[in-house]
Amino acid sequence: MISPFTIDHSLLTTHYHYIISGLGLAGMSLLMRMMQDPFFDDKQILVVDKAPKQQNDRTWCFWEKEKGLFESIVYHQWKQLDFFSNDYSATLAIDPYRYKMIRGIDFYQYVLQKAANKSNVHFHYEEVLGVGNENNKAVLTLPSGKITADYIFNSILFREPKITARQYMLLQHFKGWVIETPTPVFDPSKATFMDFRVSQKEGTTFMYVLPVSTNKALVEYTLFTETLLPQEKYSEELIQYLSDYLGINTFTIEQEEFGIIPMTNHVFPSVEGKVIYIGIAGGQAKGSSGYAFQFIQKRTASVVDALKNNRVPKADNSINAKKFRLYDSVLLSVLHHKKLNGDQIFAAIFQKNPPQRVLRFLDNETSVWDDLHIMNSVPTGIFLKAAMQQLFR
Template sequence: MQDRTSFDYIIIGNGLAGLQLALELSKDPFFKSYTIGLIDPSLKDTNDKTWSFWEQGAGKWDSIVEKIWHSATFESPNVSLKIPLQNYRYKTIRSIEFYNYAKAQLLDCPNISFIVDTVETIETGSTTQVIGQKQNYSATHIFDSRVPDKFYAPNFQHTLIHQHFKGWIIETDSPSFNPEAFTMMDYRFQYKDSTSFIYVLPFSETKALVEYTFFTPFTVETAVYEDAIKRYLLEEHNMAHFRIIETEVGTIPMTDFPFWKFHTKNITKIGTGGGWVKGSSGYSFKHTEKNVAKLLANIKAGKRPSYNLFKKKFKFYDKIFLKVLHDENEKGVWIFERFYSKNTIRTMFRFLDEETSFSEDLAIMKSLFSMAFIKAFFKVLFKF
């Protein structure tokens, strides 16, 4: 199967979206006779990121979940909150565990081929061709997770906030963390007048991921992240000495760029390249799971895979939020203070999961009502 170059489906990119899609295709009897090629330049054999998400009760990924939390904290100069998650659970997965799990499932499937190659372009004509550095491949339909080139164009006309971060997984010799609650945001360590915060996932009393995260139109030097983490550990935990066992660095685009416009009859954009990262939060794990399910349902119903993937009202809400952060980035701490202190955990998570009714949306809007949002609303409405 490794020598095959012609497929029914090709998936470009063995990241979160590509592998979740491949897993669901492999489990569904409808696709049993379809040949599937997964192309990626990497073997996916290192831990390159951490995915976290919330859900109610047990879930399909629990066998590879690193840690589950039942409560959260939120801190700012003005607010200190302890947030019981009620029926929800906050879960984290190391990417290497996900990659290993997916590969173990898929390598046993005779209709699935893993291909290590770098895709240079896609050519459409009588057949759809994937042009790789090593060789070319053909498919009836292609699922492409690469970000469109136009996203990087100098005449970029859409709002872009960079969610950029650096984190350390650290170990200590003595108990230093409360493993029962994770820190969603701690704004007491802001960088100047920006939306920047400490995020902590305590795996045990002596081990935690401590991350410094920005939601900003700009990026910063490495020292900014590291100095903030060190200051947090010293001031909050009286910790001057610790062991760094892993480092995590990343940038996630939070944007209203219209990724969905790049779908064609034979090409469906997925993952980050398909706009599956939620613009106002940067979360993607559960959105990916939902979108994969919709893709398969659409195919089996004879529709385009990308049919009706997104809810327009939530795209509009994301546009407003991103406009506020872009134009008045210092408002971020106030926004999240209000969001977490004025709403129930159920309403907040349902809103971020794009499952709320309009009455629930109004409750969220009321909690965030301000001149900044009014101005952003009209700028977005009239494309100012």
């Protein structure tokens, strides 16, 4: 087979059953699910991205009750979460959920090692210029030429989405440091899920603290705003938080990560002919929170199920999915128009609901009864007006 780190230009004249465009979380999750199912053993699969994934450039955290597809590479997990704000603070017992962390490098290596045993999986490293359709085939365009497939699964966002009236776009942007301290300062049995005690001057702003030992943790400064900050500002805030709230003034930075996730009620395409969109490009980041890991897992699982049953892998347009898109739009409207600060909203929701209900809500898995409890947690007048504007836009 072709090594995951080899460029083979002979691939460019070949038609494939499936092309996966983009080797991030969505593309690799889909590949993993395909490799696990015997249905795909005789299908030729090409994976394309501009470069191999060889660095620990991401950390994914998510919650789930059972063991998931990537359980064997979970780096650390927590049964308790701390929530802090100026209005409400508590330690939350989340059983039966576990809050789990997966490091990017472990994820990439795990999937690539599985692919090394699959002769039908091939890798090609070159910038993807675009995807489209020609003669009832999916077409991937590269600087060196075009490749066709029965289906292309694309996770690359080629251009910024155009935001129309009553659509909103916030950016979840964050800088995180994995730090090590000379003395024990952390409790690795619980994580700080959100700490809103930091300045809210820029917009909705909070810290994560994710300890993996008594002297090592990922500390992350996160904002929901329309514009980014100067890079030095993120570092200044991290240093200030470590000193003011954790009493840490001496530490070494083992790793740094920076990311931007669109938070929007813009409707991303799900299917265009033979091109299927996944990941951020397919709208799998929750509009009101930016959470994506579990939504990507659900989407890739549904794609595999559709292919096995000879169906086009369409997006979820059920009533339940539409309900949560409305909820996301309402919260984005409230934040965009600055009707209520994000720290106050999250504090009210966590204060008035068991954490399990909040986690279900963030996963789009609550019942109508749960939803009513969540809605009653926040100022009805503000949110009802925003909901009416979205319903009758």
